[in-house]
Amino acid sequence: MTHRDGTSERHAVVVGGGLAGVTAALRLADAGLRVTLLENRPRLGGLAFSFRRGELTVDNGQHVYLRCCTAYRWFLDRVDGAGLAPIQPRLDVPVLDVAHPKGPRLGRLRRTALPVPLHLAASLAGYSHLSLAERAAVGRAAFALKGLDPADPALDGIDFATWLRRHGQSARAVEALWDLVGVATLNATAPNASMALAAMVFKTGLLSDPGAADIGWARVPLGELHDTLARKALDTAGVRTELRTRAGRVTRADDGRWNVTAGTGRLTADAVVLAVPQREAHALLPEGALDEPDRLLGIGTAPILNMHVVYDRTVLRRPFFAALGSPVQWVFDRTDASGLSAGGTAGPGGGQYLALSQSAAQDEIDTPVSVLRERYLPELERLLPATRGAEVRDFFVTRERTATFAPAPGVGRLRPAARTNAPGLFLAGSWTATGWPATMEGAVRSGLSAASAALAALGRRHEHPLEEAA
Numbered sequence: 001m002t003h004r005d006g007t008s009e010r011h012a013v014v015v016g017g018g019l020a021g022v023t024a025a026l027r028l029a030d031a032g033l034r035v036t037l038l039e040n041r042p043r044l045g046g047l048a049f050s051f052r053r054g055e056l057t058v059d060n061g062q063h064v065y066l067r068c069c070t071a072y073r074w075f076l077d078r079v080d081g082a083g084l085a086p087i088q089p090r091l092d093v094p095v096l097d098v099a100h101p102k103g104p105r106l107g108r109l110r111r112t113a114l115p116v117p118l119h120l121a122a123s124l125a126g127y128s129h130l131s132l133a134e135r136a137a138v139g140r141a142a143f144a145l146k147g148l149d150p151a152d153p154a155l156d157g158i159d160f161a162t163w164l165r166r167h168g169q170s171a172r173a174v175e176a177l178w179d180l181v182g183v184a185t186l187n188a189t190a191p192n193a194s195m196a197l198a199a200m201v202f203k204t205g206l207l208s209d210p211g212a213a214d215i216g217w218a219r220v221p222l223g224e225l226h227d228t229l230a231r232k233a234l235d236t237a238g239v240r241t242e243l244r245t246r247a248g249r250v251t252r253a254d255d256g257r258w259n260v261t262a263g264t265g266r267l268t269a270d271a272v273v274l275a276v277p278q279r280e281a282h283a284l285l286p287e288g289a290l291d292e293p294d295r296l297l298g299i300g301t302a303p304i305l306n307m308h309v310v311y312d313r314t315v316l317r318r319p320f321f322a323a324l325g326s327p328v329q330w331v332f333d334r335t336d337a338s339g340l341s342a343g344g345t346a347g348p349g350g351g352q353y354l355a356l357s358q359s360a361a362q363d364e365i366d367t368p369v370s371v372l373r374e375r376y377l378p379e380l381e382r383l384l385p386a387t388r389g390a391e392v393r394d395f396f397v398t399r400e401r402t403a404t405f406a407p408a409p410g411v412g413r414l415r416p417a418a419r420t421n422a423p424g425l426f427l428a429g430s431w432t433a434t435g436w437p438a439t440m441e442g443a444v445r446s447g448l449s450a451a452s453a454a455l456a457a458l459g460r461r462h463e464h465p466l467e468e469a470a
Contacts, residue, residue, distance in 0.1 A: 009034050010458055013260045013269040015247040015284070018046020019075065019440055020428040021275030022230045023447025024454075026078055028271070029237035031455050031462050036269075037239055038262050040246040043227045044234075047400055048440060050223030056338045057221040060398045061306045062330070062357040068204050068212035069441035071448060074465050079229040087216035094318055095180065097129050098382045099325025105129070109177075111210060117142060119210040129176040129324060138177060141167040146207045150200035150435065156412035160198040161190035176324055181205075184322075184330060186437050187302045187359045187404045197407045197437050217320075220337055250274070250284050250425070258424055271454040275428035275447060277402065289422040295414045299431055300406035302438075303399065305361035307376055310340065310394040314352045315386040328379050330357045351393060354380075369397050404438030405431040418449040424457060426450040 010033050014025045017039030025037045043049060050059050065072045067087050076082040092110040107128045111119040124135050144167055148155065160182065164174055174190055185201045186193045205213040218225055234241050248261035250272055260267045274281045282296040290296075320332040335341050335353045356376065358364065364372065373395050381387050405411065415433040418426050428450035429443065436442035448464060455462045 010270040010460075011036070011268065012271040012273065012454060013038065013258070013262075013267050014273045014275055014428075015250075015260070016046070016273075016275035016280075016429070017041065017044040017241070017243070018275060018429075019048065019072075019226065019443035020046075020430065020447040020450070021273070022226070022234065023071075023075060023444045024273045024275055024426075024428050024451045025234060025239045025241075026237055027448060027451035027462075027465075028273075028454060029234070029239045031451075031460050033271075033455075033458075033460070035237075035239045036262075036267055037234065037241045038245045038247050038260075039241070039243050042243050043223065044230050044241070044243075045223060045226030046443070047403060048222050048226050050221035050227075053394075053396065056310075056340060056353065057223070058308060058338060058398075059218075059222045059334070059355070061304055061400060061403070062217070062332045062334070062355050063222060063440060064215050064217040065440055066205055066212060067214040067216070068208060069216075069439070070466055071444040072439075072441045073216075074448075075440075075444045076225065079225065079233040081225040081229045084220045084225060085216055085218040087214050089214070090211070091213045091215065093215070094321040095129060095176070095324060096321055096383055097176070097324035104383075107176075109180075111213070113210060116207055116210055117146070120206065127177075130173055134170055134173045137168045137170070138173055141169055142202075142207065145199060145202055148199045148203065150196050150203060152196065153412065155196035155199055156194050157409055158195045159191050159409045160193040160195050163195045163198075164190055178202075180322055180324070183359045184357075185439065186407045187304060188407050189360055192360070193407050194409045194411055196412050200435060201437060217332070218337065247284060251286060252422065252424075256423065269424075271424045271426065271458060273426045273428050273447075273450045273454060275450070277429065278405065278431045281427060281429070285420075286422060286425070289420040289425055290416060291421065296416070296431075298414050299411060300408060301402035302359075302404050302406040303361045303365040303401045304403035305358040305365055305400075306398045307356040307358070307372060308334075308353065308394070308396050308398070309356070309377070309380065309392060310351060310353045311387065312351050312391040312393055313386075315380075315384050315390055316352065316354060321383075323383055326379050326383060327358075328356055328376065328383060329359060331355070331380075331383070332357065356380075365399055365401055369395070372397055407437050418446065418453045419457075424454075426454050 012028045012033045012035050014021045014037045029035045095107045098104045245263050258269045258272045278296040278299045332355045334355045340353045428446040430438040432446045434442045434445045
């Protein structure tokens with residue numbers, strides 16, 4: 001078969017249908033390759049997906065992104081879903097402290113339209129959860145942070161907490177600001193986070209552009225974006241998507257092409273992208289593909305726990321808030337997105353569905369539902385007085401034990417590039433060397449990098465979409 005540019009048609013196989021794999025498949029297909037996407041699950045989207053529970057459509061976990069997440073925003077545009085996951089006009093995060101000696105106190109992290117770093121100056125000056133001295137110390141640390149290079153290997157060797165202590169940050173400042181943001185974005189507390197990744201998050205999100213940290217989230221179930229719309233985009237691009245299909249072996253043929261066993265059959269490809277978790281990639285890698293393949297096994301994982309509560313009435317008037325002085329971290333209103341407001345289990349027009357997102361949840365990931373219910377419902381009553389007397393119509397838990405790679409100090413040297421030693425074989429996934437932590441942004445960036453490397457190796461002219469946007 002001959003391609004429209006006069007060259008013989010090339011075939012690429014992408015193993016894995018999460019955000020990284022879907023991204024790689026779309027970019028390869030857009031460049032004129034014939035693409036087959038293999039996914040073991042019955043759906044696309046990886047660990048950012050939805051499922052049905054009675055009449056509700058539930059996300060397995062709350063996912064947000066920031067305005068600086070240019071790759072994920074490209075993905076949303078590419079699948080025609082940007083309008084379903086809008087970004088707030090300006091960063092505005094309500095932070096409720098229920099342990100304050102004078103009673104519950106609400107603070108806010110928000111920005112103005114002033115240039116960096118003045119865009120956060122007013123918010124920091126009025127942030128009631130820190131003392132005046134602590135706010136001044138935060139400002140000095142932010143100034144020092146702005147001068148760091150997140151790509152400096154030396155930063156990967158130390159933890160974020162050590163750096164914060166060296167720059168005069170109190171335990172309260174870590175709790176009320178640095179970990180408030182860092183745990184949600186890194187999935188680790190400061191002592192367990194690589195300084196390189198922490199510097200990347202804070203420098204890019206808070207110190208690069210006034211609007212960089214503005215928050216976006218899906219107003220529809222994630223499955224509509226990452227599965228339904230993604231599948232439609234793949235179909236339109238001509239990608240052959242095979243669900244419930246596990247890749248078995250990946251081997252190099254005598255002619256230099258690749259053989260991929262899939263189910264009971266075999267595919268032959270000019271390029272293969274392994275867009276699966278690091279341990280699965282390790283199992284599929286042929287000998288010699290990486291100099292030290294066992295480094296992949298050194299990339300640990302970190303869990304995220306989500307609790308879902310359906311009340312018989314409205315108990316929260318904000319779309320979300322963060323909590324201090326409580327084991328609760330972040331609470332989101334998922335009522336409309338779940339379909340509850342259109343007549344879910346609480347009845348037409350009644351009830352509210354809240355999702356509690358708990359990152360770095362190693363201590364609670366295996367805790368029984370009954371224990372979590374006893375622990376967290378009283379906490380919600382402390383945080384939200386309107387829940388007192390409200391009926392809990394449903395309480396359930398979703399657990400992702402390997403939600404992200406662990407961003408521990410030293411992880412940077414373990415993360416591989418997209419290109420391997422084996423010509424035509426590439427890696428994708430948020431755990432690869434994107435420079436980002438394990439976010440939707442990192443996953444999409446990895447897919448773009450793998451596709452670009454594959455196209456370059458095949459001699460196909462292409463432009464990186466983020467460079468096009470720039």
